[in-house]
Amino acid sequence: xxxxxxxxxxxxxxxxxxxxxxxxxxxxxxxxxxxxxxxxxxxxxxxxxxxxxxxxxxxxxxxxxxxxxxxxxxxxxxxxxxxxxxxxxxxxxxxxxxxxxxxxxxxxxxxxxxxxxxxxxxxxxxxxxxxxxxxxxxxxxxxxxxxxxxxxxxxxxxxxxxxxxxxxxxxxxxxxxxxxxxxxxxx
Numbered sequence: 001x002x003x004x005x006x007x008x009x010x011x012x013x014x015x016x017x018x019x020x021x022x023x024x025x026x027x028x029x030x031x032x033x034x035x036x037x038x039x040x041x042x043x044x045x046x047x048x049x050x051x052x053x054x055x056x057x058x059x060x061x062x063x064x065x066x067x068x069x070x071x072x073x074x075x076x077x078x079x080x081x082x083x084x085x086x087x088x089x090x091x092x093x094x095x096x097x098x099x100x101x102x103x104x105x106x107x108x109x110x111x112x113x114x115x116x117x118x119x120x121x122x123x124x125x126x127x128x129x130x131x132x133x134x135x136x137x138x139x140x141x142x143x144x145x146x147x148x149x150x151x152x153x154x155x156x157x158x159x160x161x162x163x164x165x166x167x168x169x170x171x172x173x174x175x176x177x178x179x180x181x182x183x184x185x186x187x
Contacts, residue, residue: 013144016087020150020186022104022111024079024087031072083111093121097179115182119143121174137175145170145180153184 015027061076079085088094088101095101097116104113121143130136147158149166157179158168172178 011141011144013146015146015148017148018082018150018186022082022106022186024082026077026079026087028075028077029072030074031070033070033072082113088115088117092123094119109187111186113182113184113186115147115180117180118177119145119170119172119180120177121172122176126174137173140174142171142173145172147182149184151184151186153182155181155183157181 010033011031013029013031015029016024017027018024063074063076065072065074077087079087082102083104083106086100086102091101095118097118101117102113102115104111106112122137126137130139147168149168152163152166153161153168156168158170160169160171161167168182170178170180172180
């Protein structure tokens, strides 16, 4: 699902919302800005690639959207229990530092979770597309990961956070590895 993120208004945000019963909703939003309605060849190529990957992995959840200021695609994934299913396991660019991207266990009516992985949005395919268009990874908007928890995190390395609403945000530059750490307990 994680795909190419190129030039200007083109960006991708993954928002993971976890509730107090340990179920999760993952919204993947790929924004093309208004570029998709223009003749921007690169933006169209990126949009088409996102569609191809999204349809392969989540054909039933993919939606196209358009507002006055933005257009793009949204895919929604749901999991009933994060202790049984790693919500990041299928992510192409999320690599576990240990055994799992998101490790959770339940004991004595509490669920303890630890996310510990490296995000590296780079690939030979993106390298070629950038080279063909005279761009580098530094020309691209960062990838944004948002985690909304039912509790305050015990530890994290998020760049931005709102403790009142338990929201943690990572802005990850493309083309270089970035570490994501998060630990929380749902009681």
